[in-house]
Structure formats: structure tokens, C-alpha cells
Amino acid sequence: MTKPSSSGFSGVPRVSVKRRVALIILLTLVAGSLSYPTPANWLIDQTNNALRTHFGHIDKPFVLGLDLQGGTRLEYEADVSKIVSDKQSTALEGVRDVIERRVNAMGVSEPLVQTTRAGSSWRVSVELAGVKDINQAIKMIGETPILEFKEQNTEAGRSLTADERKKIDDSVKQAKEKSEDFLSKAVKDPAKFGDLVRQSPDDLVAKDQGGDLGFIKDKPEYQSIYEAANTVNAGGVVGKVVEMAQADAVVKVEEKKDAGNEVKARHILIQWAGASQAPTSTTRTKEQALAEALNIKKELTDKNFTDLAKKYSEEPGASQSGGDLGWFGKGVMVQQFEDKIFTMKKGEISDPVETAFGYHLIFLEDERQVQDIRVSVAMFKKVQESDILPPPDAWKNTELTGKQLAHAVLEFDQRTGSPEVSLEFDDEGAKLFAAITKRNVGKPVAIFLDGQPISVPTVQTEILGGKAVITSPSFSVNEAKLLAQRLQAGALPVPIKLIAQQSVGPMLGADSVQASLKAALWGLLLVSLFMLLFYRLPGLISVIALGVYALLSVAIFKLLPVTLSLSGIAGFILSIGMAVDANVLIFERLKEELKLGKPYSQAMEEAFKRAWLSIRDGNVTSLISCAVLYWFTSSVIKGFALTLAIGVLISMFTAITITRNLMRWICTPANVSRFGWLVFVSKPKEGDKK
Numbered sequence: 001m002t003k004p005s006s007s008g009f010s011g012v013p014r015v016s017v018k019r020r021v022a023l024i025i026l027l028t029l030v031a032g033s034l035s036y037p038t039p040a041n042w043l044i045d046q047t048n049n050a051l052r053t054h055f056g057h058i059d060k061p062f063v064l065g066l067d068l069q070g071g072t073r074l075e076y077e078a079d080v081s082k083i084v085s086d087k088q089s090t091a092l093e094g095v096r097d098v099i100e101r102r103v104n105a106m107g108v109s110e111p112l113v114q115t116t117r118a119g120s121s122w123r124v125s126v127e128l129a130g131v132k133d134i135n136q137a138i139k140m141i142g143e144t145p146i147l148e149f150k151e152q153n154t155e156a157g158r159s160l161t162a163d164e165r166k167k168i169d170d171s172v173k174q175a176k177e178k179s180e181d182f183l184s185k186a187v188k189d190p191a192k193f194g195d196l197v198r199q200s201p202d203d204l205v206a207k208d209q210g211g212d213l214g215f216i217k218d219k220p221e222y223q224s225i226y227e228a229a230n231t232v233n234a235g236g237v238v239g240k241v242v243e244m245a246q247a248d249a250v251v252k253v254e255e256k257k258d259a260g261n262e263v264k265a266r267h268i269l270i271q272w273a274g275a276s277q278a279p280t281s282t283t284r285t286k287e288q289a290l291a292e293a294l295n296i297k298k299e300l301t302d303k304n305f306t307d308l309a310k311k312y313s314e315e316p317g318a319s320q321s322g323g324d325l326g327w328f329g330k331g332v333m334v335q336q337f338e339d340k341i342f343t344m345k346k347g348e349i350s351d352p353v354e355t356a357f358g359y360h361l362i363f364l365e366d367e368r369q370v371q372d373i374r375v376s377v378a379m380f381k382k383v384q385e386s387d388i389l390p391p392p393d394a395w396k397n398t399e400l401t402g403k404q405l406a407h408a409v410l411e412f413d414q415r416t417g418s419p420e421v422s423l424e425f426d427d428e429g430a431k432l433f434a435a436i437t438k439r440n441v442g443k444p445v446a447i448f449l450d451g452q453p454i455s456v457p458t459v460q461t462e463i464l465g466g467k468a469v470i471t472s473p474s475f476s477v478n479e480a481k482l483l484a485q486r487l488q489a490g491a492l493p494v495p496i497k498l499i500a501q502q503s504v505g506p507m508l509g510a511d512s513v514q515a516s517l518k519a520a521l522w523g524l525l526l527v528s529l530f531m532l533l534f535y536r537l538p539g540l541i542s543v544i545a546l547g548v549y550a551l552l553s554v555a556i557f558k559l560l561p562v563t564l565s566l567s568g569i570a571g572f573i574l575s576i577g578m579a580v581d582a583n584v585l586i587f588e589r590l591k592e593e594l595k596l597g598k599p600y601s602q603a604m605e606e607a608f609k610r611a612w613l614s615i616r617d618g619n620v621t622s623l624i625s626c627a628v629l630y631w632f633t634s635s636v637i638k639g640f641a642l643t644l645a646i647g648v649l650i651s652m653f654t655a656i657t658i659t660r661n662l663m664r665w666i667c668t669p670a671n672v673s674r675f676g677w678l679v680f681v682s683k684p685k686e687g688d689k690k
Helices: 014-035 038-051 085-105 134-141 162-188 190-199 220-229 286-299 305-312 335-341 427-438 477-491 507-559 566-595 600-632 635-666 669-674
Strands: 071-078 112-118 121-129 147-152 212-215 247-270 324-328 353-355 358-381 395-401 405-412 419-425 445-449 452-455 467-470 496-504
Touching: 014 038, 014 507, 014 635, 071 085, 085 112, 085 121, 085 477, 147 427, 162 190, 162 247, 162 358, 190 358, 212 247, 220 247, 220 358, 247 286, 247 305, 286 305, 286 358, 335 353, 335 358, 395 427, 405 477, 419 427, 419 477, 507 566, 507 635, 566 600, 566 635, 600 635, 600 669
Parallel strands: none
Antiparallel strands: 071 121, 071 496, 112 121, 147 395, 147 445, 212 358, 247 324, 247 358, 353 358, 405 419, 419 467, 445 452
16 A cells, blocks of 8 residues: 555645634634633633723614514504605605614614505504514604704803802812722732722722723823823832823823834924915925025024024914924824934024925924833712803704705716705795805804704805705715605605504513524524434534534624524524535435446545535525515515525535535545445445555
8 A cells, every 4th residue: 555645635625624624613702702602701801800901892782673572563653744755755765764764873782663654654664673662662652753054153151150160160079089099909908909909889990990091102181191101110119199081090001112212393484385285375486496495494593493484484383382282202294204203403593495395494392211001090080161061062953954855866066076065945945045044154054953964055145046056076976865765754744643553572482482592492403413313423523513503593683783683593494404404415426426436536526516506596596586575565575585594604614615625634545545435335445445
């Protein structure tokens, strides 16, 4: 007997087979972690504790439908008596879109909103999983969509009352007392800082992290904490409370590390026409700008740089700042500026440096080594003015609403061909729109649908005649069509009347889920027994592939996500049998090929190749049926069709790819020779001894 070829028992290199099996194992682990994340989350916790990382848990729950989770079903009838028949469908689509956005804004997962037509009557059905309060659902959906035109609000908000100011003062006092008490405890025993944070009742930082903010050098919101932490060595507690606008903070320094150099600099900017970041009002040429910068350089010293920057620099605000850039590190300024300043010496003034802004004369005032600091913090919240008195609304209502909008249609610009939305108001709306545009020339006017801004065009001139056009450089045809649809739906008189309501409890669904799970487990067990008894080792491989199929299916259900209903679970259970069906065809074909006297390797490859046509045709017809069921039926059947289609696609992958490569890996010449009775042969064929 000669040594087996490195090309592999099946004609595929053995190395390739091993790689494919490794990828299958990796895919199985990923799918298993998504399907049942408890072991993976435990491993993440161990990693976080050991390496002080902050990896989050895998948290992808199932999305349950109305029959499993319980909720509310509402049925509305739409009054389309005042709408011409060819626009009724568009109007109802707009109503459906508005209802979906309203429900989504309330945090309801996977709402199902459908429109149906029975004769001349239109109805809208709404299923809200998890919403048990019918009155809440009715209020959530409301009645007719509201279209509003708003202008900027320039009115100042009211001032705080004496009682409100006292509330803020009391909050500041309480935060101070709590933080001082916490500080005294933390200074006595810094090692227990994390435990103290976890016991703090109003700490704003996640308590399970012990107040750990990580490294904070590049977090502007923690600048005052960073400055205080700079005065303390690693392991120490800052000896005073750090006062911020929103909270008082007690800080412990956990770790310090080198973060490179920072420089403090000033500059004088001279711009020229054509520089990409220069204003269009600039008139001097590039040559003139360079000559001017060189002349200024002759006057500059470290003593007069600030005064001359106020005099000559064209940077906005330079007349007050004197060109001061403050402290900064690498990665802040444009590349040409940084390339120069980080090679300069303290006190040096540069020659003109060209950037996209113009020519710069740079004065390096100072430089320093900086550290990044990891801190743990206990914060004690203070009531702020914005908590009591929110800032005034940026927009205020006008008298123009959807009631005065006659038409909103999708059109195309005759010059550019770009999509736009054309608006036409009635007589009253035309007068209101003209007045609004006249007083807002050069300012934005916002169009709100159902309380949300959908377009904020800037008024270029007073618009007469009651017509307007909404354009946007980013408009696609579908976006413009959707905007016209929403406007039209908000403007047309399409009132909806509640005609039926039903509260659905989850108990029936829970019982059915238990029964479905039992059926799935029994089905899986019986199918596995059948495959093991009839097909022995190949049958065991198919059972392994079936397990991978189940993990992949569940993972995809969570990732998409698929809204699971009883019908969807039924589709998944049915697909389990279909997943094994392909393996039955392959193994029966394998037996036939072996009876013809072919070597096992050739028989196995031929079995997969010849069975593929039947598997493909059978699964394609199933997918066609799923597509028909999904597109032309109700929500219950849609769930069945979707899960069945996913199952069919995954079963083709597991049967052909996973089973095939596992058999190539396991059914080697040596194993066929040793355990031939497990793979349908009593002894190895001559072809397997080569």
C-alpha cells in the first residue's frame, strides 16, 4: 500500500478540508454565542476582570409577535369620501407611514400596520405587541396626521422663580455635603474607592464599573477632572472636591501613562484668493500674500508677536485673541502646520508656512510633556437651570398648516432632472405662505409632519401665488416621492375612525410555545434516531450538521430580527425536516454509487454532485412558494413563509457545505478501512488503498 497523496482523499487538498472544518467550527461558535449567549457572556466577564477591558455583553433577544407577547389590536376605518379614487391608495399609504412613525417613537417593537380595501371602504389595522393598555394605544396613534409650517423662535424664555432658584441652591448644598463626606472616606482608604462608588445612591457613573471613566485626556467634558488628577500620583485620591456645572466629583487616579508632547503657540494668518479655506472676499494674490507675510516677519519678536497678530492676522477673532492657539498636541492642526511647529524650538518664530487657509507665521511660546490619566470618579448630581426650565422651542407655529395645502406632488427640475416636491396651497394658504416667506427671507422655515421636521428649506425670496418647491442636493427619487406622500397624507382630509379594538393576552401564546418546543424537540430526536439507525456514521454527521443548522437559524432570527409568532415557529419546525431531507437524498445516492463498485472517495463526491440537482429543484420550488405566501397573504402567514424560507436557505448550506466537508474530514481512507461497516462498506475498495 502506498502513502496517501497530499492532494486529499476526496481530490480536495487535506489542508483545505481542515481549514474549512475550522471555519465551520468558528461559525458554529459564533452562532451558538448569539443563540445562547450565557457562556459567551461569562467568558466576556472573565476577560474584562482579567484585562480591565470593557467589552459589552451579547444581548440580542428574540422579537416576539402579538400572539406570543400579548398586546393590542386596533382596527380603523378611513374616510376617503372626499378623495378621488386614484389618490386613495397613496393617501392610505401616507396614513400608515405616519402611524408607524408615531408608534416607533413610543418605543414599541415591531409594530404591524396594514391597509386593506373592501369594495369602496379602506381600513387600517394596527398590532402593537407589548402594549396592554388599549387607551394608551389609541392615544398613541391619534387621529389624523398633522402638517405644520414653523418659523424660528426668537422669543426669550422666562426667568426662574424664587422657589426654583432655591431648589437649585439646595441641590448644590446637598451635593457639596455628600461629596465632602465621600471624600473623607475615600482619602482614609483609597483601595475601597470602587466599593464606595457602588454604594453611592445618586452616582452618575455606572456603579458596576466602580466609577471607572477610563483615560480622559481627550474627553473635553472631563477637563476639570483631568486638571485636578494631574496633581496626584497614581493610586491617590484628589484632596478636594472637583466642582463642575452638573455635579460635584471626587476623583481617584488609577493609572498614568505618557501621551507625548503638547505645544502652546500663536500665529498670524495672511490669506490669498484661491486658497481652498479662504473666504471668497479675499482679493490678494498668492504672491502678494507671501510678500506681505515676509514683511511682517521682519518686524516680529517674541515681545511684540501678540500685538502684531492683533494688527495683521486675518484669522476670525484674532483682534481679540492675538492669534492664541492655546495648548494642543498632534492630530489637531492641519498637516503642514503640524509638520512645522513640532520641529521648532521654544521661543522660535517660523518663516511663512503654507496651508489651505493661507500663509502662517508661527510663534512657539511653550512646550510640555503630557500624560493620559485613567480615573475613577464619584459624581453627585446638582440640579441645573435647564433641568427646571428647558430652553425655549427653536421653532414656533404659524397659522399655515396642512389644512391649507391643496396638492403635494413629485416633480423633476427641467434643467437638472433632479427630483423635487411641488406644493400648492389654497387661497387662504397662499396669503399665509406669502406673509411667512416675506418676513423670513434668508432664514429657514421648517415643515413639520406629525411633530417631526421633515424639511427645513431656507427662504430665498418672498413667494407669491401659493406655490413652492422643496429641493435638496441629497434627494433621491424615492425620498422625494416619500416626502410628497407624507405631505399629501397630512394635507388631505383622511380622518380615521376606530371601529374595533382587542386586548390580546400572552397566555395562549405561552402554552402554544411550550407545545411547539416539545414538538420541535421530539421531532429533532426522532429524526436524529432515524438518521443514526439508517445511515450510521454519515447519519451522525448529518445530525451534527442539523445542530449547526438550528444554531444558525436561531442566530439569524435574532440578528435580522424576525418577529416570532406561532406561525413562524411552525415554519421553523417544518424546516427541520426539510433540512434532513437533503442528506437522505445524498446518502441514498451514496449507497447506489458504492453498489456500482466505485471507490468510497469517488462515490461520495458523485453522491453530492448528483443529488444536488434534486436538492436544488426541491428547495427552489419551496422558496417560490414562500415568496408567494409572503407577498400575497396576511401577517400570520408572512411569519410562516419568512421562517420557512430562512430555514430552506440555511438547510441547503448545512447539507451541501457542512455535511460534505465533515465527511471529507472524517471519512478518510484509514477510517473507511477500519470502520467500513459504519459507512456502508464491509471493506475498503481498491481505489481507497492508492
